[in-house]
Structures are given as structure tokens and as C-alpha cells.
């Protein structure tokens with residue numbers, strides 16, 4: 001049985017479109033699996049610790065040489081990474097904030113990008129400088145935005161620091177099988193937005209079907 005990790009990063013506890021998308025995923029997943037294993041990681045409505053002096057000192061030295069304070073500084077990172085290792089399927093809801101991701105998601109990314117834990121450096125290989133250490137995982141990225149036109153070739157593409165950023169960091173840690181569903185125009189209650197929502201829900205169900213076959 002595949003294990004699912006659902007990560008929500010919207011600061012909105014209610015009426016959040018990205019939470020709605022992760023919910024649609026979970027509902028559909030439950031409808032097709034007899035004993036679903038689903039774990040949640042809340043980011044948007046909790047304090048995600050920022051990395052600090054002790055964190056950096058600890059992360060870049062062998063585990064056996066870490067002081068107690070350094071071990072403590074990595075505790076949250078250890079938990080987040082073990083959740084990722086444990087999961088086969090990761091479902092991430094990400095609202096666009098100020099053309100990028102929420103600050104809690106950024107803090108989470110800083111916690112999970114750990115040298116020799118989730119990625120390693122390939123010295124001397126300029127073409128291929130990093131190897132990801134998380135293998136055989138599928139990521140569903142559910143992106144929501146107030147405005148529109150952020151996709152490739154569209155008028156707001158140059159303002160989109162969300163999609164490529166997320167793809168890049170997850171690729172670096174070895175997660176390359178990524179499905180993206182984006183809902184645009186959330187702030188405008190127009191026909192286009194409704195179409196976008198309906199299409200995204202259908203898209204999520206189809207993507208799950210594809211992965212499961």
C-alpha cells in the first residue's frame with residue numbers, strides 16, 4: 001500500500017483553494033484504496049522554524065561530531081525528512097504569495113534540503129552538480145493563484161517564481177516524477193475561474209488514475 005504525505009502551506013485555514021485541491025485528492029484516493037495510509041504535515045498555520053547558526057553548523061558536519069545544541073537544531077529537519085522518506089506519494093498545496101511560495105513553505109524547504117540526507121554534491125561534475133537522495137516518489141503539486149497568465153508563454157510568466165522554483169528544489173532532492181495542477185484567477189469570481197476549478201478537480205482524479213495503473 002502506497003503511503004501518502006499531504007502538505008498544506010496556505011495561511012488560510014478556511015476557504016483555501018489549495019487546501020480544497022489536497023482534499024479532493026484525499027477524497028478520491030480514499031475512494032479507490034481500501035486501507036489508505038495518509039499522513040498530514042501542516043505548514044501554513046503553524047510555526048515552521050527557520051534555519052539558524054546551529055542548524056547550518058550541524059548540517060555541514062558529520063553527525064558524530066555534533067553538539068547537543070546542534071542535534072537539537074536539526075530535530076525538526078529530521079522529522080520532516082523522515083516523513084518524506086516514508087512517503088511514496090507527496091501532495092503539496094501551494095498558494096502563490098508575492099509571486100513565489102508562502103514563507104512557511106520556504107522555511108520548510110530550507111529544513112528539508114539537507115546535504116548528504118536529501119541531496120549530495122558531485123565534486124568536479126559541473127554538468128551534474130547534485131544527486132538527489134530521495135527515490136521512487138511521486139509529487140502532486142497543487143498551485144493556486146489570484147491572477148492569471150502565469151503559464152509558459154503567457155503574459156505573467158516572468159512573474160512566476162512558484163512553479164519552476166518548486167520543481168527545481170524537488171528535482172534536486174531526487175523527486176522527478178511531478179504532476180502539476182494549477183488553479184489561476186482565484187481572486188476573480190468569473191466564468192474562467194469556475195472552469196479552472198472544475199478542470200483541476202477532474203485533472204486530479206485523472207492523474208491519480210494514471211499513477212495507479
Ligand SMILES: Cc1cc2nc3c(=O)[nH]c(=O)nc-3n(C[C@H](O)[C@H](O)[C@H](O)COP(=O)(O)O)c2cc1C
Pocket residue numbers: 010011012015016017018019094095096097098099100144145146147148186187
Ligand atoms: C499574502 C498574499 C499574497 C498573494 N500574492 C499573490 C501573487 O503574487 N500573485 C497572485 O496571482 N496571487 C496572489 N495572491 C492570491 C492567492 O494566490 C490566492 O488567493 C490563492 O487562492 C491562495 O491560495 P489559498 O486559497 O489556498 O489560500 C496572494 C494572496 C495573499 C493572501
